[in-house]
Amino acid sequence: MRIVNVCGARPNFMKVAPLMAAYRAHPRIEPLLVHTGQHYDANMSRLFFDELGIPRPDVNLEVGSGSHAAQTAEIMKRFEPVVAESRPDVVLVVGDVNSTIACALVARKMGVAVAHVEAGLRSFDETMPEEINRKLTDAISHLLFVTEQSGMDNLAREGVPAERVHFVGNVMVDTLVRHLEQARGRDALRQLDLEPNHYAVLTLHRPSNVDSAATLTRLFDALRVIQGELPVVFPVHPRTRHQLDAMKPAGRLADMRNLRLVEPQGYLDFLCLLASARLVLTDSGGIQEETTCLRVPCLTLRENTERPATCSLGSNQLVGTDPDRILAGYERAMSGALPCQRPPLWDGHAADRIAAILSKWPDRPAVPAGLQTRSEVR
Numbered sequence: 001m002r003i004v005n006v007c008g009a010r011p012n013f014m015k016v017a018p019l020m021a022a023y024r025a026h027p028r029i030e031p032l033l034v035h036t037g038q039h040y041d042a043n044m045s046r047l048f049f050d051e052l053g054i055p056r057p058d059v060n061l062e063v064g065s066g067s068h069a070a071q072t073a074e075i076m077k078r079f080e081p082v083v084a085e086s087r088p089d090v091v092l093v094v095g096d097v098n099s100t101i102a103c104a105l106v107a108r109k110m111g112v113a114v115a116h117v118e119a120g121l122r123s124f125d126e127t128m129p130e131e132i133n134r135k136l137t138d139a140i141s142h143l144l145f146v147t148e149q150s151g152m153d154n155l156a157r158e159g160v161p162a163e164r165v166h167f168v169g170n171v172m173v174d175t176l177v178r179h180l181e182q183a184r185g186r187d188a189l190r191q192l193d194l195e196p197n198h199y200a201v202l203t204l205h206r207p208s209n210v211d212s213a214a215t216l217t218r219l220f221d222a223l224r225v226i227q228g229e230l231p232v233v234f235p236v237h238p239r240t241r242h243q244l245d246a247m248k249p250a251g252r253l254a255d256m257r258n259l260r261l262v263e264p265q266g267y268l269d270f271l272c273l274l275a276s277a278r279l280v281l282t283d284s285g286g287i288q289e290e291t292t293c294l295r296v297p298c299l300t301l302r303e304n305t306e307r308p309a310t311c312s313l314g315s316n317q318l319v320g321t322d323p324d325r326i327l328a329g330y331e332r333a334m335s336g337a338l339p340c341q342r343p344p345l346w347d348g349h350a351a352d353r354i355a356a357i358l359s360k361w362p363d364r365p366a367v368p369a370g371l372q373t374r375s376e377v378r
Contacts, residue, residue: 002030003115003358004088004107008038008063008075008099010048011172011286014267015094015117017052018174018351025352026359032086036075036099037062047266052175068098068129075102083110090115090358093137094171096130096285096306101137108140117171117354119144120151121285121306127208130285134306143361145354147171147289148309148343168353169345172289176271177348183271192233192260196276199230202259205237206283209301213247215321219301220253222326223281227258232281233273235265279333281326288316295340297333299326309343 007016023029035057061078091107093100094117104114116137123131147170280291283301291298292314299319310316319329
């Protein structure tokens, strides 16, 4: 059973790593790894492969950056010959980036089954490109692997047949559990002159936050107060770095002595920073999950989340971009009064469950005339 596994961006690497390891327990599965090249910076790609023990990709499409339309189209154009040549039984996609929907579309149109890991998540905000990618990928997938109860509820409401849907847990947590002790031994805190539990971590990358000078100004108004009370480490995403250089939001960075802009971190160093932080501020989806598992208070700088379990069970608060709301959330977080527990099945074994289901999956989709899958050739 040949499975083509697709990754393209930093969050994908952390999700595909435990899957590639879990396949080894199932001799029937023959995995191939395709890297679309959506993220190609060394700290966002090669270093993650090395640190997470991911095999070198069998294929690298080397797509690079571009607009949503251009990038998605280029991935589709380069992925189609890979599917035609490898004749997989399943194309497995993870998450919600452009690589996810692009490769799912190619596979489905070529009569190859699609499996979606992290299915069913919904922010209900279609101004987010990721929301469009999630909904469309789920609509054309044959197997949908779900991380939390909200995903099960969303897919049931959307009419997805129950036999396609599997509640397996969270592969991102698998990676965290596997590497946490190694990460705690890293030297990241000493290099940045930080004391455990006495600093905050900030990440920003969403266009809705970083492409607007007005939004950045509001965020830095709140950060001015927070960094006055504890150091804030800010690994700056390349997109965000470009916007900060272009906008220089009202000179607010120059006098924030405790706001420390650093280069993007590898997985282990960043996990080291998260694990010992007093607080995390982010607009990332995956970091909401990681902080919940680490029981570190998290302020999500968005109006919605596709991961509601991190708020109802975990350590996450939605605070948007209004300075007053951010600072109110900061006070609650620092009070230590927030509830925090791991959602069901976030136990480090999601990839094992997925691999077991795939190894036994007998179904094949209808194949358009003129195209044979690898199974039919055998």
